[in-house]
Amino acid sequence: MQSSLEKKADLKYSVKTLKPGFCCIGIVDTCMLKCKMCQKWKEDPGTKGISQPTAEQWKVFIRQLRDLVDNGFEIDFGGGEALMHKDTLELVSYAKGLGFRTTIASNGYLIDEKMAKKIVDSGLDSLVLSLDSLKPEVHDSMRGVSGVASRVLKAVKFLRKYSDKIHIGICTIIMEQTLDGLVDLAQWVNSNRDEMNSILFMAAMQPNNTEVKNDWYENGHDHFWPKDIKNVNRVIDELIRRRKNGDWIGDSVVQLEAFKAYFKDPSKFVKKNPCNLDRAVHVSSIGDIFLCYRYALLGNIKNGDDVRKLWYSPAAEQARQDIRSCKDNCHFLLNCFFEGDYPFSVVA
Ligand code: SF4
Numbered sequence: 333m334q335s336s337l338e339k340k341a342d343l344k345y346s347v348k349t350l351k352p353g354f355c356c357i358g359i360v361d362t363c364m365l366k367c368k369m370c371q372k373w374k375e376d377p378g379t380k381g382i383s384q385p386t387a388e389q390w391k392v393f394i395r396q397l398r399d400l401v402d403n404g405f406e407i408d409f410g411g412g413e414a415l416m417h418k419d420t421l422e423l424v425s426y427a428k429g430l431g432f433r434t435t436i437a438s439n440g441y442l443i444d445e446k447m448a449k450k451i452v453d454s455g456l457d458s459l460v461l462s463l464d465s466l467k468p469e470v471h472d473s474m475r476g477v478s479g480v481a482s483r484v485l486k487a488v489k490f491l492r493k494y495s496d497k498i499h500i501g502i503c504t505i506i507m508e509q510t511l512d513g514l515v516d517l518a519q520w521v522n523s524n525r526d527e528m529n530s531i532l533f534m535a536a537m538q539p540n541n542t543e544v545k546n547d548w549y550e551n552g553h554d555h556f557w558p559k560d561i562k563n564v565n566r567v568i569d570e571l572i573r574r575r576k577n578g579d580w581i582g583d584s585v586v587q588l589e590a591f592k593a594y595f596k597d598p599s600k601f602v603k604k605n606p607c608n609l610d611r612a613v614h615v616s617s618i619g620d621i622f623l624c625y626r627y628a629l630l631g632n633i634k635n636g637d638d639v640r641k642l643w644y645s646p647a648a649e650q651a652r653q654d655i656r657s658c659k660d661n662c663h664f665l666l667n668c669f670f671e672g673d674y675p676f677s678v679v680a
């Protein structure tokens with residue numbers, strides 16, 4: 333007999349053939365930096381006092397996930413600062429041994445020579461380092477701690493010393509304080525291709541761990557919101573020109589155009605098609621499994637919940653239906669979950 337949830341879910345395809353498209357593990361929910369555009373360093377009431385999975389529980393999840401996906405499927409380890417978690421590199425090695433590709437997003441602060449060697453030895457495929465400006469005073473001021481930019485630059489050298497294969501990406505936030513240095517940064521990455529492999533620009537968003545407000549960029553968190561839209565357009569147009577000329581800029585032209593529309597009027601709807609989180613597997617630092625944070629908590633790896641069952645469950649199918657009909661003007665989609673020219677409607 334069908335449950336009400338099963339009846340409600342309109343199965344448009346054979347769920348048994350749907351595979352996850354990507355997996356993000358938010359291995360830790362804290363950070364040692366004090367960024368002005370992110371407040372991961374402040375306590376999240378949603379995870380306060382809740383235990384985290386053990387290394388063995390993470391491994392069980394990774395092993396189960398492997399049954400759902402093809403060889404070479406990518407697991408992204410993020411946070412907070414992923415390298416603060418003692419088990420991150422052990423889990424990277426474990427995932428590599430099972431045939432996954434692995435990526436870590438990091439602020440670079442902990443990567444001295446010893447850590448760089450450990451990272452390379454773990455078999456990590458790709459490390460994405462945050463660097464918002466070539467001017468150390470700008471980067472450090474936005475990151476709230478002095479010496480961060482210098483550590484990132486050293487981290488690149490240390491990592492290259494131990495591996496010429498690991499992908500090193502730079503990730504840069506477009507905001508008021510960084511705008512005028514973005515082209516120089518893109519130029520620098522592009523002319524140092526023996527050290528770095530890519531640069532990805534991201535639009536400034538409402539800071540993590542702050543109360544959701546539609547007008548956050550006007551009230552409360554407007555100190556890093558770009559003030560002069562003409563300047564935004566001028567800088568992004570130059571990045572687009574370079575991108576078209578073959579510079580190593582990770583964002584597509586459509587994504588860069590979408591940034592312009594977003595900075596011009598963030599309240600304008602940017603989503604054209606349903607977002608692709610119906611194929612996402614997210615796991616939080618406390619082990620919660622979900623597709624989109626807004627729809628249906630499917631289970632928790634600390635309870636022994638099996639992602640192979642959860643992925644095909646009526647609750648997951650209902651979440652997919654909800655995601656496909658989600659009308660949220662979701663700014664996260666500008667930076668993440670990006671596939672080709674999807675899902676933006678670029679309206680001037
Ligand atoms: S942006 Fe990154 S480095 Fe800065 S507080 Fe957030 S998690 Fe930490």
Ligand code: SF4
Pocket residue numbers: 607608609624625626654655656658659660662664665
């Ligand atoms: S648009 Fe945003 S809130 Fe809606 S399903 Fe996608 S990620 Fe979730």
